Amino acid sequence: MFRSPKPIFSASTIAIVGASERARWPQTIWQNLKANGYAGKVYPINPRRDEVYGVPCYHDFGSLPEPADLALVIVPAAAVQGVIEDGARHGLKAATVYAGHLGEGTDPEIVGRGAALKALCEEAGIALAGPNCMGGIAFREKLFAYPNGGICKPSPGSVAAVFQSGGTLQFWVQTAQSRGLRFSYAMSSGNEIGLDLADYINFFVDDPETRIIVLFIEGIRRPEIFKAACTRALAASKPIIAIKTGRTQRAREAALSHTGAIGGDWQAFEALCERYGIVSCPSLDDMTETALAFSQGRLPEGGGIGFVTTSGGTVDLLYDYAEAEGVSMPDFQPETVARMRPLLPKEMTPKNPLDSGIPAGNDLLAELCAVALDDPATDILAVAGQISTGRADIAAGAPMGALVDRTTKPVIGFGRMRYHLGEDGIAYQDAIGIPYLQGLPETLRALAGLVFYGARAGRTIAPLPAPAGTPENLEGDAFADLLAANGVTLPNSVLAEDGAAAAEAAAAIGFPVVLKVVAPAFSHKTEVGGVLLGLSSADEVCAGAATLAGRIAAADANAEITGFLVQEMVSGVEMIVGARDDALYGPVILVGTGGIMVELMGDAAMRLLPVDEDDVRAMIAELKGRELLAGFRGAPAADTDALVAAVVGLGRVYLDHRHLLADLEVNPLIVRQRGAGVAAVDVRPVRRSD
Incomplete structure (x- = not known):
């Protein structure tokens, strides 16, 4: 299932193939390895050179003094x-191939060249990184196989990054x-073609020094194996922070031409993140702030964030941004308010977010923060502040450092805007143990990421059950019963063969009724005018059948009409519920207006899929249409409990029959008044054979 990148990161002998003073990349990598203390041996290979970089140059692998573990x-x-x-x-045990035109895009020669390289490495048992990449770095091992010196800082840490874009990697890591x-690693x-995201994630899960995994994703090669790796990371409480391209069709096309990666459906990827606890970031800046927030190594037990600021303007901005980002800022408890009052200027009101004025020193600020931390509704403390861009006074930060030591809750600093942080600022941040985030929207999204992951860390994800449904379950009355x-x-309905029979059925159901033409060639009846509403007499139904038949004939003279469906008129909130098998991410379910x-x-x-009631309620909470369900502008509240049960149930039906159904959609699903249930007005099963 997983292939190990260990030979890429732990090689004791490296061959640089293509070494030359005129080629910048191999020369830079040689210098990075030599200047930063790599302990292994490095051999240049070039059949046209006898000497390069002041050392002997070898013509091929056979002429090396010893076998190479890794070839660059x-x-x-x-x-x-x-x-x-x-x-x-x-x-040779492993190779990193830097050249492009090996598998990406759609050109047959390039695709074929990539396939041949893949087959060769698999047959020879060679771990292959790339191609079309810029190499990687193992910071503890000081293996800097990257053609840029700016990111080759030998001080190791706990963040492992894998980017499918090499140029983006170097700039993000430097920032x-x-x-x-x-x-710990940057790749x-x-x-x-060989090692993929799943392999790297799996390796990082087992690496004791790596605590945070950061990904730049253009496409996912082996979705099921990727999910298995993410399952291991979640169970090990190692957060995955990711940015994925492909929100638009043009971005997906660019990814295909760039790395040969298929981007997939964006909404399905977001569903994947929700299930596997992947913190999805909208920008590279967000990814930096989120990784910093996680670097403290603490997770909240709930979603309440207490804010302590020194500015009324910051408070105003926090209210705006928090609502947009769905961040919870619960009111402080009365006891907390009482403890804060003596610490604040008389004109300041103790509330969350707190405007503390300008406290007289860090001792008073830390005391205020301690009171906010003690509030039972505070799961994360966020403190407004900016590290000095000059020489930071570490001693002055001692009270805030002591605050961190007295709690297990995350304590995060934040600034309103971005600013340069020098080496002294980093030393200050390290000394007091508080990561300082920059930019209010990015800070709030990073804190939301902590809350999101904190609710999921350690979760185990069971494999999907095998489908057990039979074809007979999907026929006629058996399907309706299921x-x-x-x-x-389903609403009260009758399938009639012609207009006269439809009129008779309508009289039995009771007027008014809905009349739908049944024509297999048209699954979306409304697109051809195949639905008539509010028919209030037998004559209207009979005439309506003739009208619908004429519309079908006008749309397609050869289309077959198998009958007319007569249904009771149902009133309520119109929703859509649909399940399908996403080509990359597997069975998914959708609910919407x-x-x-x-x-x-x-x-x-x-x-x-699968989903439970809590999942569905969270989905409904994401909808703008949730206000319709609650009773918009005096309308009665809808039966949300019945909607939740229907979504869970439809998902269950689809999972059990996913080997037979490509898609199962109900649109509209009418949610009646509270206590009256739902009515699946139009159910559209799409068989895989269709």
Whole structure:
């Protein structure tokens, strides 16, 4: 299942293939290895050189004094296959291939070249990083196989980063280092013909020095194996912080041409993050702040955040941003308020967020923070402050450091804007044990990430049960009974063969009724005008059947009409519920504002299956349409409990029949008044054979 990148990170002998004074990348890597204390041996290989960098240069692997553990292959794409073949004959264990044009995009020659390299490495048992990458770094081992000196800082730490974009990796790591983050590993994974994200995650889970995993994702090669690796990381409480490209179609196309990665459906990826506890970041800056927030190594037990600031303007901004980001700022308890009053200027009101004025020194600020920390509703303490951009006074920060020592809750500093943090600032941050975040929106999203992960850390995820449903379950009355048994009740309805029979059925059901044409060629009836509402007499039903038949004939003269469905008129809130098998991430379920406006409004939430009632209630809470369910503008509240049961039940039905169904959708699902249940007005099962 997993392939180990250990030979990439722990090699004791390295061969740089393509070494030359005129080639910048191999020369920079040579200098990085030599200047930063790599303890192993490094051999340059170039068949056209006898000496390079002032040392002997070897013509091939066979001429080396000893076998190479790792080859850093920095040659044109057309020459890579021959280099790896030569290495395989001489005991090569691992290779990092830097060249592109090896598997990415759709060009047959490039794709074929990548496939041949993959087959060769698999047959020879060579761990392959890349191609189309910029290499990687093992900071503890001082193995700096990256063609940039700026990120080669030998001080190791606990953050491991894997980026499918090598150029982005170096700039992000440099920025993160300038903020005080330290790394165990940094890897540019490229096209991932060999080692992929899942392999690296699995390796980091087992690495005792790595506590935080950061990913830049363009696409996921082996989704099921990726999920297995994320399952291990979650169980080990090692947070995965990720940014993924592909929100738009053009971004997905760019990823395919860049690394050959298939981006997949964005909403399904977000559902994957929710299930596996992946903290999804909207920007690289957010990823820096979030990683810093996690670097303290503490997780909250709940979602309440207590804010202590020194500015009314900051308080105002926090109110705006907190609502937008869904951050909870609970009121301080009366006891907390009473303890704060003597510590504040008379004109200041103790509340959360707290404007403390300008406290007379860090002792008073720390005392106020201690009171806020003691409040039972405070799960995270966030303190406004900016580290000096000059020489930071570590001694002055001692009271805040003592505050951190007296609690197990996360204590996070934050500033309103971005600023440069020098080496003294990093030393101050390290000494007092408080990470200082920058920018209010980024800070709030980072704190929300702590809350999100804290609620999931240590969770185990069971594998999906095998589908056990039979084809007979999906036929006629058996299907209706199955849906009803799972909370998806159908309205009173009759399938009639013609207009006269439809009129008779309508009279039996009771007017007014809905009339729908049944034509297998048109699964979305509204797109061809195949639904008539509010028919109030037998004559209207009979005439309506003729009208619908004419519309189908106009749309497709050869389309077959198998009958007319007569249904009772149902009133309530229109929702959509649908389950399908996502090509990358597996079975998912969606709930959203339904009816004919569903695609226009785009108001939907998605989760991986299975889901329980808590999952569904969280999905509903994400919808703008949740206000309709609560009773908008005097309307009666809808039966949300029945909606929740129907979503859970539809997911259960789909999971049990996913080998037979590609898609199972109810639109609209009418949610009646509280206590009256739901009505699945239009159920659309799509068989895999369809």
